[in-house]
Amino acid sequence: MIRFCVGLAICLSISGGFNTTARAAEQFTFDHAVIVADADQPSYVQYGIEDLIGYVKDATGKEPRVIAMPAASDAVQILVGPKVTKLVAPHDIADDKFGDEGYLLRSIARDGKQYLVVSGATPRGTKAGLAALMKAIRVENKSAFVTTPIDRLHKPAVATRGMHFNGWAFNTPYSFRNWSEQEWQQYLNVLAYQGVNLFYLWPFIEIMPVPLSAEDQAYLEECRRVVDYAQKKHGMQVWIMQCTNRVAKDDCGVKDPRRRPYWRPAQEDLNPGNPEHFKAIVASREAMYRIINNVNGVCNIDSDPGYYANSPLSDYVKVFKACREMLDKHNIHGKQAQLIDWMWEGWGLVPGQIKTRGRDEHEIQTIQALKQNLPNPWGLIAGRSSDLRLCRQENMLERTVFLPYGAMEGEPAYPGTNVQIDSIRKLFETVIAKSPELAGVMGNLQTPLLQFPHMYYFSSAMDDAQYRGQPEGEVLLDLAGHLYPEHKQLVADCYLALKEPDADKVQSLSDQLNRLVQEDKLGSLGIFGRKLFPDHRIVAKCLVMQLNLRAAGEQLVLDVTSTSSKVDCQKLLTNYFDAYLTWDNAHGWHALWGWKEWPLMALKADSRFASLTRSLSKALGDKSGVDACFDEVAKALSTKYDRDAVDVGCIAPLKGAVLGAGAIASLAQKATVTASVAPDAEHYPPSAANDGALVTLYWPGALVQDNSEWLQLKWDAPQSFERVIVRFLKHPSMVGRKIRLQRETSPGMWEDFATTTVPPESDAPHSVATFRLPLQATVDKIRIVNLLDLFEVEVY
Numbered sequence: 001m002i003r004f005c006v007g008l009a010i011c012l013s014i015s016g017g018f019n020t021t022a023r024a025a026e027q028f029t030f031d032h033a034v035i036v037a038d039a040d041q042p043s044y045v046q047y048g049i050e051d052l053i054g055y056v057k058d059a060t061g062k063e064p065r066v067i068a069m070p071a072a073s074d075a076v077q078i079l080v081g082p083k084v085t086k087l088v089a090p091h092d093i094a095d096d097k098f099g100d101e102g103y104l105l106r107s108i109a110r111d112g113k114q115y116l117v118v119s120g121a122t123p124r125g126t127k128a129g130l131a132a133l134m135k136a137i138r139v140e141n142k143s144a145f146v147t148t149p150i151d152r153l154h155k156p157a158v159a160t161r162g163m164h165f166n167g168w169a170f171n172t173p174y175s176f177r178n179w180s181e182q183e184w185q186q187y188l189n190v191l192a193y194q195g196v197n198l199f200y201l202w203p204f205i206e207i208m209p210v211p212l213s214a215e216d217q218a219y220l221e222e223c224r225r226v227v228d229y230a231q232k233k234h235g236m237q238v239w240i241m242q243c244t245n246r247v248a249k250d251d252c253g254v255k256d257p258r259r260r261p262y263w264r265p266a267q268e269d270l271n272p273g274n275p276e277h278f279k280a281i282v283a284s285r286e287a288m289y290r291i292i293n294n295v296n297g298v299c300n301i302d303s304d305p306g307y308y309a310n311s312p313l314s315d316y317v318k319v320f321k322a323c324r325e326m327l328d329k330h331n332i333h334g335k336q337a338q339l340i341d342w343m344w345e346g347w348g349l350v351p352g353q354i355k356t357r358g359r360d361e362h363e364i365q366t367i368q369a370l371k372q373n374l375p376n377p378w379g380l381i382a383g384r385s386s387d388l389r390l391c392r393q394e395n396m397l398e399r400t401v402f403l404p405y406g407a408m409e410g411e412p413a414y415p416g417t418n419v420q421i422d423s424i425r426k427l428f429e430t431v432i433a434k435s436p437e438l439a440g441v442m443g444n445l446q447t448p449l450l451q452f453p454h455m456y457y458f459s460s461a462m463d464d465a466q467y468r469g470q471p472e473g474e475v476l477l478d479l480a481g482h483l484y485p486e487h488k489q490l491v492a493d494c495y496l497a498l499k500e501p502d503a504d505k506v507q508s509l510s511d512q513l514n515r516l517v518q519e520d521k522l523g524s525l526g527i528f529g530r531k532l533f534p535d536h537r538i539v540a541k542c543l544v545m546q547l548n549l550r551a552a553g554e555q556l557v558l559d560v561t562s563t564s565s566k567v568d569c570q571k572l573l574t575n576y577f578d579a580y581l582t583w584d585n586a587h588g589w590h591a592l593w594g595w596k597e598w599p600l601m602a603l604k605a606d607s608r609f610a611s612l613t614r615s616l617s618k619a620l621g622d623k624s625g626v627d628a629c630f631d632e633v634a635k636a637l638s639t640k641y642d643r644d645a646v647d648v649g650c651i652a653p654l655k656g657a658v659l660g661a662g663a664i665a666s667l668a669q670k671a672t673v674t675a676s677v678a679p680d681a682e683h684y685p686p687s688a689a690n691d692g693a694l695v696t697l698y699w700p701g702a703l704v705q706d707n708s709e710w711l712q713l714k715w716d717a718p719q720s721f722e723r724v725i726v727r728f729l730k731h732p733s734m735v736g737r738k739i740r741l742q743r744e745t746s747p748g749m750w751e752d753f754a755t756t757t758v759p760p761e762s763d764a765p766h767s768v769a770t771f772r773l774p775l776q777a778t779v780d781k782i783r784i785v786n787l788l789d790l791f792e793v794e795v796y
Contacts (some may be wrong), residue, residue, distance in 0.1 A: 160440025243306030
């Protein structure tokens with residue numbers, strides 16, 4: 001069971017029996033340092049010492065010696081752990097009131113000798129102190145040092161601090177799904193520096209048919225070794241994830257599970273109430289438990305993925321009980337291995353009916369059923385901030401880890417580095433700080449090497465409550481110092497430039513960083529930089545590509561006007577697509593999804609996109625002018641890039657938007673629009689559905705099944721009409737979908753007065769629902785029900 005503690009990161013000046021270094025700031029150099037540590041330390045403390053030695057050697061070329069007892073030496077002596085610290089400074093030891101991972105990091109002087117104390121109340125605290133010391137080291141001119149005095153007594157703000165990996169298998173190293181065992185180890189080292197003590201891994205047993213193939217067996221064995229590394233080298237807890245009922249029938253023709261597609265019909269959601277289906281679920285999960293038998297916990301998500309409409313909670317509990325039996329049988333921790341329920345969509349609830357069925361009440365019933373039927377240890381993951389109220393109501397907060405899924409990075413989301421630290425800060429201030437009883441907090445990552453800004457701040461805020469108030473610029477400067485310390489200001493500025501509107505400034509920063517990358521002059525590496533893969537330049541390379549795309553995008557939307565020359569339009573379009581395809585080819589997002597899926601996502605999500613297409617339409621003139629410009633752009637790009645990437649991924653979506661940029665005028669454009677849901681109102685607002693532009697999009701969420709969500713049009717006075725056209729995203733789930741048109745019969749009461757079925761796919765760019773009324777209707781408001789991504793509504 002997760003142990004709970006909460007506190008602040010505390011930096012105190014405490015004098016024990018010896019003098020702390022109280023004079024003006026000076027440096028303790030590591031160039032000839034020795035490490036004093038007894039050999040009787042857990043494996044993760046020993047690894048922390050080895051890592052410190054490696055870091056100092058990389059920085060200085062000199063390897064610190066390890067001795068068992070303090071020596072008569074002029075060199076700085078690093079006292080690791082309470083046992084050796086007591087020999088020199090018996091009062092300079094972290095008190096056990098600072099918890100399992102509290103530590104003391106202190107510089108002291110005695111009898112002319114210099115010491116650095118790294119001591120936890122427990123070995124886990126000592127391990128955390130070693131990470132803190134490594135982060136404090138500065139490197140200049142082949143010399144490693146810390147600025148003293150140092151006097152830090154630290155208790156983590158949150159006891160369990162986790163990181164979950166969830167996403168899609170595009171190019172490595174951008175997607176973790178294809179990481180090698182060594183790459184996993186490197187990134188786990190980075191997380192350990194940040195105080196992360198819970199590693200949450202998804203082995204994807206749901207795509208591996210049983211009996212296991214040799215490739216699947218080998219992959220799960222590799223997962224086991226990664227789990228072992230996290231536990232033994234870093235003292236982490238490790239959970240693995242599974243869904244309730246998804247089971248693979250075959251390997252989809254792909255032997256390597258790292259590259260196997262999902263989710264496909266061959267990976268089926270089974271009914272736990274069916275004895276044969278239940279047997280298949282158990283056989284699949286047992287194959288995983290038998291191999292990955294060293295985890296501390298198994299977490300089951302209640303749906304998405306995994307789902308069975310209207311399945312009773314008793315069947316959900318039955319799956320948990322079977323998992324408990326299998327863990328008791330196979331896991332090396334036996335009955336101490338934990339089961340965790342991830343509260344997400346609610347087991348058995350039908351998507352689109354969750355509101356009417358009452359998800360909150362359903363989740364309360366789930367918690368109560370697990371209480372009654374599961375032996376301890378078991379716990380919860382709260383997937384939404386609103387779930388914390390339910391967990392508190394059921395006295396379960398002390399056994400709950402809060403996972404605000406998507407706070408660090410959306411999934412699926414087009415790969416890109418996020419720099420929105422203030423939004424994460426708000427989450428900590430408004431939600432996490434108000435639930436001090438929580439057992440833990442966890443973030444999620446899809447593209448770990450891209451999300452250093454959010455990972456760094458999120459993990460720092462979990463560990464140190466005072467750090468939550470650090471300004472964004474200072475956070476990025478701290479992070480940059482751990483990546484490329486000799487150029488930390490430039491790197492921090494480059495991160496900030498990812499949201500900079502001045503294209504010239506963005507390009508200038510990109511060019512400066514690119515010169516360092518090309519000449520391999522990024523300098524000495526920080527503790528993060530030395531763990532990067534496939535080489536130390538990867539983060540800088542990613543920044544350069546994204547900055548080039550940012551600069552080209554800003555130039556395109558700002559410089560194209562209705563009076564721009566055709567030559568200028570062609571140049572700006574070519575420059576943008578060139579930067580876009582360079583970045584996309586690197587991470588391979590569209591190589592995974594195909595170029596027809598989500599083309600030009602970032603550009604189309606820009607609030608200025610409609611204005612851009614209208615300007616291009618006016619500047620290029622009629623269709624022949626548009627064709628001529630885009631033909632020249634395609635010709636230039638096709639010498640460097642795949643023709644489908646150019647034609648389908650770039651030319652077709654933007655050219656179509658330009659040709660369709662003429663304003664639509666109907667009664668709909670005179671109405672005020674609202675919607676039942678708006679998951680991303682900043683980028684995809686309901687108002688995009690009646691702005692007269694086919695290029696803008698209202699997104700109601702991932703509603704790929706029938707649902708009861710609605711879009712409402714309201715006029716100042718009743719309007720008469722006989723035809724309504726609704727243009728949706730072209731998606732397989734729309735074919736045959738019944739769309740309903742409603743009117744209000746009394747305040748708050750609505751009825752269908754027309755329905756229509758979306759016809760089979762054609763060459764049209766949208767899925768179109770057309771209502772032709774037998775009699776003219778006169779109302780002041782209407783609702784369109786059963787939504788997907790919606791481009792435009794027309795009323796005639």
